[in-house]
Amino acid sequence: MTIKVLIADDQELVRAGFRMVLEAREDFQVVGEAADGQEAVTLADATRPDVVLMDVRMPVMDGIEATRRVMAFRNSAPVHVLMLTTFDFDQYVYDALRAGAAGFMLKDASPEQLAHGIRTVAAGEALLAPSVTRRLIERYLQLPAPRSNRQDALADLTSREREVLRLVARGLSNQDIASELHLSLATVKSHVARLLMKLGLHDRTQAVIVAYESGFITPGG
Secondary structure, eight states, rough: OOOOEEEEESHHHHHHHHHHHHSSTTTTTEEEESSSSSHHHHHHHHHHOOOEEEEESSSSSSSHHOOOOHHHHGGGOOOOOEEEEEEEETTTHHHHHHOOOOOETTTTTTHHHHHHHHHHHHOOOOOOOOHHHHHHHHHTTTTTOOOOOOHHHHSOOOOHHHHHHHHTTTTOOOOHHHHHTTHHHHHHHHHHHHHHHHHSSSSHHHHHHHHTTSSSSOTTO
């Protein structure tokens, strides 16, 4: 299956580099390039890519607002946003994840890491390394109190769904969860899909954030 990718970055050399890497692989098709957030939204609406590589800091409209608007297209066509950042954990990436991004990747990632990251989010998985999960927890600790209004929805989860959510919040992949709980991969995918539906979320990245913000998961819990 060919994965359609839209590249959004205000640096032409960065866009060209990503395009060269992706077009060298048979399973990717670059459907457009955007130099700012507004152009990214417009092109995403026109081309309906599977994955948008979205720079955090861009002129006209930043990557966070662009992500919010692009995610609105999910009702008519699945789309996943993979944030691009120069730093280990850009101060804006947390907000981007809350806006619906599926994860983040450093701009200096190797070609293989880039390809793997795109394939991962295109398959509906989150791209959250353990270091990212740790930073999310650090941000959680800075909050005065849990702020999510999804406690009622969390209460509707079955015991198994709550168990799966706890493991998702720890950064485990579906395969890891299957091994941990001695379940089939298909069963885990079904549990994840149901808990996302009950919580009104697009993907597991948002589930991690909701788990911490609601108090369902606490650092070290």
